[in-house]
Amino acid sequence: xxxxxxxxxxTGAAETVVGTSVKLxxxxxxxxxxxxxxxxxxxxxxxxxxxxxxxxxxxxxVHAKNVNIAGTVQGNVVATDRLSLSESGRVYGxxxxxxxxxxxxxxxxxxxxxxxxxxxxxxELTVEKEEESTVEEVPETTKK
Amino acid sequence: xxxYIINPASGGGKINKVQDKLKDRLRELGIAGEFAKSTGPGDxxxxxxxxxxxxxxxxxxxxxxxxxxxxxNAIGDHNVALGIIPMGSSNELxxxxxxxxxxxxxxxxxxxxxxxxxxxxxxxKLFVTAASIGFDNIIFGMKRSQRTGSLxxxxxxxxxxxxxxxxxxxxxxLNFDGKFSVETDCFNFSLxxxxxxxxxxxxxxxxxxxxxxxxxxxxxxxxxxxxxxxxLDLSKKPGQVSVFHTKxxxxxxxxxxxxxxxxxxxxETPVTIEVSDRKLKxxxxxxxxx
Numbered sequence: 295x296x297x298x299x300x301x302x303x304x305t306g307a308a309e310t311v312v313g314t315s316v317k318l319x320x321x322x323x324x325x326x327x328x329x330x331x332x333x334x335x336x337x338x339x340x341x342x343x344x345x346x347x348x349x350x351x352x353x354x355x356v357h358a359k360n361v362n363i364a365g366t367v368q369g370n371v372v373a374t375d376r377l378s379l380s381e382s383g384r385v386y387g388x389x390x391x392x393x394x395x396x397x398x399x400x401x402x403x404x405x406x407x408x409x410x411x412x413x414x415x416x417x418e419l420t421v422e423k424e425e426e427s428t429v430e431e432v433p434e435t436t437k438k
Numbered sequence: 439x440x441x442y443i444i445n446p447a448s449g450g451g452k453i454n455k456v457q458d459k460l461k462d463r464l465r466e467l468g469i470a471g472e473f474a475k476s477t478g479p480g481d482x483x484x485x486x487x488x489x490x491x492x493x494x495x496x497x498x499x500x501x502x503x504x505x506x507x508x509x510x511n512a513i514g515d516h517n518v519a520l521g522i523i524p525m526g527s528s529n530e531l532x533x534x535x536x537x538x539x540x541x542x543x544x545x546x547x548x549x550x551x552x553x554x555x556x557x558x559x560x561x562x563k564l565f566v567t568a569a570s571i572g573f574d575n576i577i578f579g580m581k582r583s584q585r586t587g588s589l590x591x592x593x594x595x596x597x598x599x600x601x602x603x604x605x606x607x608x609x610x611x612l613n614f615d616g617k618f619s620v621e622t623d624c625f626n627f628s629l630x631x632x633x634x635x636x637x638x639x640x641x642x643x644x645x646x647x648x649x650x651x652x653x654x655x656x657x658x659x660x661x662x663x664x665x666x667x668x669x670l671d672l673s674k675k676p677g678q679v680s681v682f683h684t685k686x687x688x689x690x691x692x693x694x695x696x697x698x699x700x701x702x703x704x705x706e707t708p709v710t711i712e713v714s715d716r717k718l719k720x721x722x723x724x725x726x727x728x
Contacts, residue, residue, distance in 0.1 A: 313622075314677035315655040320560045324683070336618060341482025349677070 308343075314349055328358070344397070348382045361391075370404075440464075440471035440521060440547065441489035442497075443482055443509065445501035448526045450585050453500055460500075460523065461542055466546040470685065476505075486512035493574065496721070497521060498547065502526010503567055507700035510557065510718055511564050519719040521547045527585050528701050530567045530634045534644065536723030546723045552723045557646040558631050559714040565699035566644075566718060567634040569711055572608055572626035572654075575667050575698050576601050602662035609694055609705075612651070613688040620680070625654045625662070629687065629711055632728060643728045647713055651687065653680040688713035 311327030312318055316332035324340045331347040336354050337343055343360040346352060350365030361373040363383040370387045371377060377391035380401040389402070392409040396402060442464075444453055447718035452603045454458075464470045464529075474485045476538040482501075486509045489497050497513065498521035499505045511519060523543040524532035537543045570578075580597050587595065609693045614620070629651050631643035655678050656666055664670035672679050687710070689697075693707040 301622075309681070311679060311681040312681065313653065313655050313680035316620055316622045316653065316680050319619055320614075332622075334679070347677070368647050431551050 310340075310349075314347075338395070355387075439494060439498045440498050441492070441494040442473045442498045442500055442523075443469060443489070444473060444475045445482060445505040445525070446475055447585070448501035448505055450527065450587070452601075453525045456540060460544070463541065463615045464543045464547075466545055469544075469548050470561070472631055478718075480508075480661040482508035490516050490518060492650045496521055496550075498523060500525055502532075503530050503686045504702055506531055506595055507565060507702060510566055513718075515716065517719075519721060521721040523547075527581060532717075534567075534632055534634055534727050535720065536725035536727060542723070548645050551722055552719050553645075553726070554717040554719055555632050555663050557714040557716050557718050558629065558649060558711060559716075560697060560699050560705050560709060560711050563704045564701060564714055564716065565704070566631060568628050568630040569697060569699040569704075570628045571625065571697050571707070572624055573601075573605060573627060573662065573665065573696055574626050575696055575703065576605070578675050578698055578701050578703075580666075596673065598663060598666045602659050602666060605662060607656060608691055611689075612653075612688045614651070614682055614684045615686050620638075620653070620682070621691075622653060622655055625657050626665075627654070627689075628652045630682075631713075631715070647728060648683050648685060649687070649711065649713055651680075651681075651682040651684055654678060655680070686710065 303340045309322045310322065310328045312330040312332045312334060314331045317395065318332065318334045319336055321337045321339065322334060323403060324330065325340040325342065326340065328338060328340050329345045329347065330350045330352060333351045334354050338354050338356045340358045342358065344356055345362045345363065346422040348364040348366045350383045352365065352404060353369060355369045356371045359374050360376045361371055362378045362434060363385060366384040368386045371385060376393040376411040377389055377404060378395040378401040379397065382411045384401040388404040388405050390407040392432045394408060446453060461470065476482045476485060482505055486497055496519045499509050500523045502524065503526055506522065521539050522532045522535055522537055523534065525540065534540055537546055558569060560569055580589060580594055584594055607625055608623045610622060610627060612620045629649045630642060631649060632698065633642045641685050654672065661670055690708040697705040697707065697709050
């Protein structure tokens with residue numbers, strides 16, 4: 295699913311899974327891990343990890359401990375710990391995380407906010423512009 | 439004292455071969471109690487009511503999940519525990535409770551360790567293992583025919599191939615606890631009260647006050663046949679399987695489709711399925727799977 299697996303937090307067996315052909319509307323709330331391969335329109339909230347597969351299409355705000363994105367998200371994403379955007383991932387919205395990882399080729403259009411305990415001088419974001427894209431920030435490596 | 443309800447039709451008459459040995463063993467253990475034999479549909483419920491009226495505090499199902507389903511619905515709110523001597527063609531509950539064969543069941547009954555487990559509710563009918571919509575119900579029908587002897591092994595496989603080839607997915611709308619809704623084409627949809635089905639996550643417990651919903655969106659012919667034979671590993675079909683957890687679900691479909699519980703057809707869509715306020719007291723093994 296992801297090119298650089300070692301960059302992602304292991305999800306184990308997800309407790310909630312939205313399959314490829316499923317269209318979900320409303321608030322999907324869980325204490326455990328959530329995997330989305332289908333469509334979600336609404337909101338996703340969990341104390342665990344949200345994994346958004348390459349075929350997933352999310353129109354929702356996402357709030358979780360860890361968020362792994364390989365599909366498309368239209369909405370704001372808050373990861374209280376780690377947010378990973380893989381090569382095929384696309385986010386149209388603001389993101390907030392303690393640890394942020396964006397792979398080359400990912401598309402991110404929005405504002406990014408790091409947690410307050412991360413000192414600003416340590417963050418080195420490399421901006422790469424792609425043809426016909428609205429990529430704003432695409433760092434090559436994970437920074438804390 | 440124990441009241442034993444023997445369903446002679448369970449498991450293709452399995453009980454008839456061991457009945458005398460079973461009674462001897464129960465006598466040895468000092469838990470022989472009273473025996474009653476059901477004679478037809480609805481009789482298990484009538485016998486359970488008779489046991490309750492006589493003041494028995496334990497009713498033992500000598501049969502499978504279908505027999506148990508009739509007993510739990512007859513027990514209702516009464517303070518009566520269920521014991522199980524597995525003799526059915528489907529013994530999902532007994533297996534979950536760690537009761538795998540009749541000799542072991544006798545010892546477990548004598549030890550009498552009682553646990554409370556959740557019950558599911560479809561309209562006004564209780565169930566203890568799982569409820570299903572879709573391909574499962576075709577398989578249940580074929581297995582019933584096998585039990586009655588009208589369908590042999592070859593006939594079962596022939597029917598399974600035909601069913602897998604002709605099967606059309608069902609379009610379902612599911613509303614979970616009024617919080618979110620799901621729309622999808624469905625090969626099979628199950629709501630389980632624990633890890634009763636081989637594709638239910640093992641974390642699922644019959645004491646968590648939740649039902650685990652497993653939605654299989656689509657399977658090709660080959661996989662559908664494997665599913666019918668019970669050999670398909672759904673964990674290797676990512677994207678085709680969805681899993682949710684809920685206390686209450688409302689299920690609607692364009693045309694009515696049948697809903698089964700504990701392997702028996704009990705309702706049609708539209709239907710609401712939920713965790714019941716009632717709990718089932720049941721005698722369990724120390725080796726139970728929860």
